[in-house]
Amino acid sequence: MKVLTFTGKSPSEALKNARIEIGDEGMLIETREIQKKALGKEPLYEIVVGVDEEDVKKHNANNLYKKPLQNQKPIKQESKDVLYNISNAAAQISEIADVTSPMSEYSKVKTQVRQSEPKELKEIKSQISKLGDKVNLIQNMFWDEKSPEIETQIPPEFAEIYRLASQSGMDSEHLNDIMRMTLTHMPLQMRENSTTVKRYFQTLLRKMIPIRLESMPGIGAKKVIMLVGPTGVGKTTSIAKLAARYSYLMEKKYKVGLVVLDTYRIGAVEQLMQYARMMKLGIETVVDPPEFATALDALKYCDYILIDTMGSSPYDKGKIEKIHECLNANDTEFNVDVVLTMPSSIKYDDMKITYENFSNLGIDTLMFTKLDETKGYGNIFSLAYDTKKPISYFSVGQEVPEDLVCATSEFLIECLLHGFNRSKI
Numbered sequence: 125m126k127v128l129t130f131t132g133k134s135p136s137e138a139l140k141n142a143r144i145e146i147g148d149e150g151m152l153i154e155t156r157e158i159q160k161k162a163l164g165k166e167p168l169y170e171i172v173v174g175v176d177e178e179d180v181k182k183h184n185a186n187n188l189y190k191k192p193l194q195n196q197k198p199i200k201q202e203s204k205d206v207l208y209n210i211s212n213a214a215a216q217i218s219e220i221a222d223v224t225s226p227m228s229e230y231s232k233v234k235t236q237v238r239q240s241e242p243k244e245l246k247e248i249k250s251q252i253s254k255l256g257d258k259v260n261l262i263q264n265m266f267w268d269e270k271s272p273e274i275e276t277q278i279p280p281e282f283a284e285i286y287r288l289a290s291q292s293g294m295d296s297e298h299l300n301d302i303m304r305m306t307l308t309h310m311p312l313q314m315r316e317n318s319t320t321v322k323r324y325f326q327t328l329l330r331k332m333i334p335i336r337l338e339s340m341p342g343i344g345a346k347k348v349i350m351l352v353g354p355t356g357v358g359k360t361t362s363i364a365k366l367a368a369r370y371s372y373l374m375e376k377k378y379k380v381g382l383v384v385l386d387t388y389r390i391g392a393v394e395q396l397m398q399y400a401r402m403m404k405l406g407i408e409t410v411v412d413p414p415e416f417a418t419a420l421d422a423l424k425y426c427d428y429i430l431i432d433t434m435g436s437s438p439y440d441k442g443k444i445e446k447i448h449e450c451l452n453a454n455d456t457e458f459n460v461d462v463v464l465t466m467p468s469s470i471k472y473d474d475m476k477i478t479y480e481n482f483s484n485l486g487i488d489t490l491m492f493t494k495l496d497e498t499k500g501y502g503n504i505f506s507l508a509y510d511t512k513k514p515i516s517y518f519s520v521g522q523e524v525p526e527d528l529v530c531a532t533s534e535f536l537i538e539c540l541l542h543g544f545n546r547s548k549i
């Protein structure tokens with residue numbers, strides 16, 4: 125290799141001189157200050173450039189020599205007086221390359237940022253990773269303390285799903301049962317990852333919920349549906365939604381008739397009367413139990429008969445008994461589907477009390493209202509799981525008729541694990 129030296133009053137001038145002689149070919153070996161600037165004396169810089177065919181090839185392979193000479197950093201940087209940082213070098217390069225406008229502050233900053241970015245990013249990444257480890261550690265510590273007392277030790281990968289499910293208001297015994305089942309049946313390799321644990325758990329929950337899929341009355345048959353439940357839960361509103369659904373919203377337009385047993389509260393009767401007028405539906409009112417069969421008979425031309433009942437507190441046995449008498453007095457051929465309607469905003473224990481109080485009416489399905497007003501849906505899961513009564517509908521708002529959802533296990537488990545999302549209806 126031939127070693128050539130070039131001098132100048134600055135490193136850039138030395139480089140410029142080198143380029144005049146040898147062009148861009150060559151390897152910048154060193155830049156050094158030969159003479160310091162002093163009174164009456166100009167500074168003198170020297171650059172050492174190697175030019176050799178063999179070395180050119182070698183450095184090309186290392187990517188060092190791919191750049192033109194003015195873009196290279198010297199291999200040796202012995203002279204402490206010459207500060208070689210990127211911005212400095214960049215300034216020199218622009219100077220040599222005859223860049224007309226001097227490097228702006230902006231581009232200097234940009235260069236520095238670009239240089240420091242990977243280092244900072246590395247630092248942030250390492251901090252995040254350390255933090256993640258700490259969170260896991262803490263989570264596991266809490267998990268060890270709080271993990272449910274069931275025979276098998278539940279691994280930390282279950283912590284997230286356990287937290288979500290227990291926060292949802294699900295009965296703790298049910299949750300522990302499910303955990304036990306999961307641990308018994310879940311393949312070992314799936315347990316190592318909290319995502320697969322969650323997916324497995326989700327599927328299991330779905331399979332555990334009894335659902336009554338909506339079916340339409342066959343030719344010549346009819347459906348008689350009665351909504352029962354405490355006052356103010358949304359029975360009348362739901363009857364209006366169902367009526368609109370069957371008479372207007374489906375592909376086939378069914379004949380719908382209404383019966384109202386809520387004759388003690390004039391306002392409540394008027395509420396359903398208004399819906400009946402708006403939708404042009406036949407409506408019958410029932411005061412005494414024997415009138416119930418008469419009302420059904422009067423609406424026998426309908427495909428659907430929807431029965432709204434008097435509101436009653438779960439403890440008001442008298443009113444529940446009156447409904448019971450109506451059902452007993454039903455000597456028609458029509459079978460009445462009794463739907464217990466409950467708001468999702470009440471606790472699981474209160475749901476159970478309500479269920480027990482209405483159970484002598486022979487509950488066929490469950491309907492949950494006001495899903496838009498709550499955050500936890502585990503109580504719904506637990507009631508359906510415990511009673512083995514299928515869920516038929518959900519009410520998700522006050523709007524008639526749109527805020528009604530035909531029950532599916534996917535919808536409920538999605539609400540349970542991720543909250544109610546109107547866009548997913």
Ligand SMILES: Nc1nc2c(ncn2[C@@H]2O[C@H](COP(=O)(O)OP(=O)(O)O)[C@@H](O)[C@H]2O)c(=O)[nH]1
Pocket residue numbers: 354355356357358359360361362435493494495496497519520521522527
């Ligand atoms: N936020 C919300 N409000 C509802 C829902 N269903 C009914 N409501 C409201 O609850 C109140 C009582 O409803 P109503 O149908 O009269 O209850 P009922 O006494 O059981 O017949 C009314 O203000 C309804 O608009 C629902 O799903 N979500």
Ligand SMILES: [Mg+2]
Pocket residue numbers: 359360361386392432433435
């Ligand atoms: Mg009502």
